[in-house]
Every structure is written in structure tokens, then in C-alpha cells.
Amino acid sequence: MLLTVGVIYRFFVIVLFAITIAWATLMQTMYNEKIFELVMGTRNYLAAPIAAIFLLAVFCKRVTEQGAFWGLVGGILISICGMVLKFVYKPQSCVEDNMCPVMCKLNYLYLIIILFILTLLIILGISKFTDPVPDQHVSAA
Structure with a gap:
């Protein structure tokens, strides 16, 4: 068959x-919790690195392919670590226990902003240390 x-x-x-x-x-x-909050939190954890790459690719000519790739990989790894920490340390245990990371005590919207900024910094940092794309290959349409 x-x-x-x-x-x-x-x-x-x-x-x-x-x-x-x-x-x-x-x-x-x-x-x-409500299913809506869980779905939105998970989706936004993965959307923040993609949004950072998109915005930098549109507004910054200095971003390189290596910077975008490693920024995406780093952003997704950080977001996966955040989701695992949220899964291990339940929100109810974070209120009672002071041993959980600061990350568990924040709302997921604040974490997404932090993740977005970290991804921007990774992309810009790696792009700074790699060769820029020649101007003939960059179109300003």
C-alpha cells in the first residue's frame, strides 16, 4: 500500500x-485559568521574536541574515524557557512561594515586551559583528 x-x-x-x-x-x-489566556500567552510568546525580526527588517538596513536567524533562535529558546517556567511554577504556587523566579510573578504581556526587546538586542548585536548586506542587494521599494 x-x-x-x-x-x-x-x-x-x-x-x-x-x-x-x-x-x-x-x-x-x-x-x-481561562483557555483564552493560555492560548494567547502561548501564541504571543512565539510571535514576539517574529515581530522583532519583521520590524527590524523593514526599518533597519543593517540587519543581516545571521542576525535575524540567531535572533529568532534565541527569542524562541527564551520563550520556550519562559513557557516551561510558567508550567513548572504554577501561578498559584508563585503567590505562596517566594522561591519561584521573577518571571512567574509577571503577567505574560510584560514578559512578551521583555522578550521582544531581548530579541531586538540579539539581532542588532549579531548584525553589528557580521558583514552588512551590500547596498546593491537591498531594495528600497
């Missing part, structure tokens, strides 16, 4: 859909 790409694609979509349902149920029971 020959499996086509469409069949494999449908299979993985179904598997990811099942994982999403299980994850949402787990988060709802563990945190007693």
Missing part, C-alpha cells in the same frame, strides 16, 4: 488536533 503525502498530512493533522485537545484540557485542570 502506497501512502501519499495527502494521507500522511491528514494523519498528522489529526494527531496534532488530538494533542491540542489533550493539552488544553490539561492546562484547564492544572491552572484553573
